[in-house]
Amino acid sequence: MTELTPADQRFVAFDLDDTEREQAGLNGHTLEQLSDYLDRGRVPAEKSIDDSPDCEIALRGLERLRRVQASLLELDLKRESLRDDNWIASILDNISLEARAGREIPLAHPSPTARLVITEGAVRGILREAGDRLENILVGRCVLVGDVSVPANPITIVVDATIFSGENIPMLAERLRQAMHSALGRYTELVVAAIDITVSDLYVAPKASVPDEQNR
Amino acid sequence: MTAVVPATDQLAAVVRRVSGVCAVYPAGPIVATAVNAALGAVTQRAHTMPTVLIEQRADGVRITAKIGIGATERSGDVCSRVHDAIAAHLLQSGNPPVAQIAVIVASIG
Structure with missing residues (x-):
């Protein structure tokens, strides 16, 4: 049975400082190396990165996160405020963890010699992407709970999300649920019993810095 | 008569031509792929995996x-x-007995 992290605790599947584990999941690379690769515009091409679907999923997650960070930075510059980036660090950790191929999820085919599957990592990637496509919400962690390898076995999707202040949380959560359900229907044959969404972070833009009265 | 199995490059070309496929990744075991990548880094040579x-x-x-x-x-x-x-390509190229054809979707988009 899969044990779930209580809602009030950060999800840590293993020691996030364990570089060897991170490298094993990303074809011998670390998330930092992938980030550098993006900085270089993926030039010169690195075959060991380009040939790895796990790296590709992580790179796409990094790109989306960077776009959000850039827009936040712009906002902060306008407000002359400083950000707390702890929540971004936790999303980065989950991008690395969830890019791993994981379990195999079967797809039906009439031939007895056919074995068609989609990896859990690919599914988590599209779930994260479905969420990140919505404005003012970022998917933190995403877990498929249940035996995904058995066709028609009902499973549950457990999602942690960060929502930006000022949004209607139940409405945004429902839009996220619908986007994920639609993506699962397109790419998998999973029977989804529930998509449980926990808004674990509320991003509030810091207040503008207070001018020093004495210097006036 | 001995059935002839097509080369991996031929099959890769067949897979690439299929509508909707945008990448074909090395399908070897993860450990072999990682070792290969590490070897490539150490020797500064491109080690290609089938x-x-x-x-x-x-x-x-x-x-x-x-x-x-x-x-x-x-x-x-x-x-x-x-x-x-x-399956069609195997049939055309000697029709060897097939135990399994596995297709793994590893990334989307």
Whole structure:
């Protein structure tokens, strides 16, 4: 049975400082190396990165996160405020963890010699992407709970999300649920019993810095 | 008569031609792929892994293709097309006994 992290605790599947584990999941690379690769515009091409679907999923997650960070930075510059980036660090950790191929999820085919599957990592990637496509919400962690390898076995999707202040949380959560359900229907044959969404972070833009009265 | 199994490059080309496939990844075991990548880094040479894995076993040939698909595609449809294309190619190239044709969707978009 899969044990779930209580809602009030950060999800840590293993020691996030364990570089060897991170490298094993990303074809011998670390998330930092992938980030550098993006900085270089993926030039010169690195075959060991380009040939790895796990790296590709992580790179796409990094790109989306960077776009959000850039827009936040712009906002902060306008407000002359400083950000707390702890929540971004936790999303980065989950991008690395969830890019791993994981379990195999079967797809039906009439031939007895056919074995068609989609990896859990690919599914988590599209779930994260479905969420990140919505404005003012970022998917933190995403877990498929249940035996995904058995066709028609009902499973549950457990999602942690960060929502930006000022949004209607139940409405945004429902839009996220619908986007994920639609993506699962397109790419998998999973029977989804529930998509449980926990808004674990509320991003509030810091207040503008207070001018020093004495210097006036 | 001995059935001829097509080369991995031929099968990779067949898979790449299938509508909806946007990438073909090395389908070898993860450990072998990681070791290969590490070797490449140490020796500064490109170590190429076969993209489509072909294994000859007692019960027949086992083919494994690991693919990336376009975001607008349905996984099941693309997988079926890849499976059918491999099966048709095997049939044309000597019809070897087939134990399994595995198609793995490893990335989307």
